[in-house]
Amino acid sequence: MFTIFDDRLDAFARRTLADHRRFDAAGWPREELEAHQLTALRETLRHVTGNSPFYGELLGHLDESAIAGLTFDSFAELPFTTKDDLRERLLDMLSKPVHEGWVFYETTGTTGRSTPCPRDHVDSLVNNTALSVCYDHVFRAHGDRHVIGVMGPNELHSTGDTFGDVCRNLGHAHAKMWPHSPVVGFRRALEVIREVSVTGVFCTPNVAMSLAKEAVRAGLEPAGLGIRFFMFTGELATPGLLRNIGEMWGATAYNCLYASQEASVLGATHGDGRLRTLPLNVYYELIDPGTGRPAAPRDGFRQGELVVTHLYQGSKPLVRYRTGDLVRLYPAAPAAGYPSDVLLPLGRVRDLIDLNGRRVTAYELESLILSRLAGAMDYQLVIDRADGTDTLTVEVETRDGAPLPPAAVDDLAGAAHEAWGCPVEIGYRQLGGITTTGALVSWKAARVHDRRRAPDEERKVALAMAGGRRGR
Known part of the structure; x- marks a missing residue:
């Protein structure tokens, strides 16, 4: 309701909502969308070159004539922005001073220097409107009168504010509860779920798995707690993982958001359960990560490292920002309800794993394994090398330690050998806290123990964090 105190913001909010609702109804012809994107690219370039010290140096050669004559082809020749730029230039990246925003966030800093990520009202209105329009379809599919649990960090982090605002926009109550916080904890989170009849939860996949394990330890049946749907973010979420968690809870699990603190919202799930691009807000490019060319x-489909440019002019617009993530983009079907590309995150470029000479993405690895691990409550992968061959051990935590069906184990062994030439073994044990660190470190650091080489810095951070969580 803050917009009623500012006529300009109120008009902007209404115009933004109208634009997104019209897009949701397939009311933007391709020519109009491309014109919108090109105009917005020019406005973003004017905004950053005139206000950001970093972009003033990087793109200062662009005068008004060059910006006014910009085409998509000439835009593709501009230099990239990288994560190192963000870490080195910090506040120089901003196009508005911090005091002109409404909230200050920063990256977690678990694997490098924290970088500032302030938001102004334009940032939040644009991103939260897109999420609200998309999520409205998901929420309606699961009834009404929702109470939504928002389980993510709130200190200097956008999770609680963003999802809380979306729930409020859609007329649903929400409760912010971060189970890893000593103030809440997993046991109290379960109590709140029962006391107020939580129907949906925003969290990471690993929070959902950890919460299920805590419920079982407490003598509760996760599927009997009344949660209808989970909205996952922050980690890789393959169909096999979504299925396993959904079956565990008797709920529908969605990979609801592709985003980061520094780049904000880049994709959102729609009513069909698939992540979609948000072309009113973001201009997307895919590049070969080795050459930097398209x-x-x-x-x-198209596949490559995702490069994004913000089409709105907030506190910290990024121009040709290399996300470091591999993604696939599938064109929307002609009859699709939401007319944008389907977005499939495959994992980080640097998380590619070599298995017997084959380069394997995080998505490919987890998809093949978890599609054959029905009933797994948690998992970890151990890679080793024996007699010149890379081997794979899948460590699984199941309910009461029950073994997987022999047919599923045989199917997994055959599929892994065919895909990567890897012999596979299955091990059963209770997994520690390291598998809960993926959202703060990386999928690979949390999920993969590669014995072929010494732990890298991210793996060391994950192990340290796991030690700190073990006692909670």
Whole structure:
């Protein structure tokens, strides 16, 4: 309701909502969308070159004539922005001083220097409107009168504010409860779920798995707690993982958001359960991570490192920002309810794993394994090398230590050998806190113990964090 105190923001909020609702209804012709994107790219370039010390140096050669004559082709020749730029230039990246924003966030800093991520009202209105319009379809699919649990860190982090605002926009109550906080904890989170009849939860996949394990320890049946749906973010979420968690809780699990603190919202799930791009807010490019040139199209999709540019002019717009993430983009079907590309995150470029000479993405690895691990409550992968061959051990935590069906184990062994030439073993044990660290470190650091080489810095951070969580 803050917008009623500012006529300009009120008009901007209403115009933004109208634009997104019209897009949701397939009311933007392609020509109009491309014109919108090109105009917004020019405005973003004017905004950053005139206000950001970093971009004033990087793009200061662009005068008004060059910006006014910008085309998509000439834009693709501009230099990239990298994560190192963000870490080195910090507040120089901003296009508005911190005091002109409404909230200050920063990256977690678990694997490098924290970088500032303030938001002004334009940032929040644009991003939260897109999420609200998309999530409205998901929420309606699971009834009404929702109470939503928001389980994510709130200190210097956007999770609670963003999802709380979205729930408020859609007319649903929410409770912010971060189970890893000593103020809350997993036992109290379960109590709140029962006391106020929580129907949906925003969290990471590992929070949902940890919460289920805590429920079982407390003598509760997760599927009997009344949660209808989970909205996952912060970690890789393959169909097999979504299925396992959904079955565990008797709920529908969605990979609801592709985003980061520094780049904000880049994709949101729609009513069909698939992540979609948000082309009113973001201009997307895919590049070959080795050459930096546009990724070559493949049969039915495009794949490469995602590069994004913000089409709104807030506190910290980024221009041609290399996310470091591998993604696939599939064109929307002609009859799709939401007319934007389907977005499939594959994991970070630097999380590619070599298995017997084959380069494997995080998504490919987890998809093949978890599609055959029905009933797993948690998992970890151990990679080793024996007699010149890379081997894979899948460590699984199941309910009461029950073994997986022999047919599933055989199927997994055959599929892994065919795909990567890896012999596979299955091990059963209770997994420690390291698998809960993925959202703060990386999927690979949390999920993969690669014995072929010494732990890298991210793995060391994950192990340290796991030690700190073990006693909670």
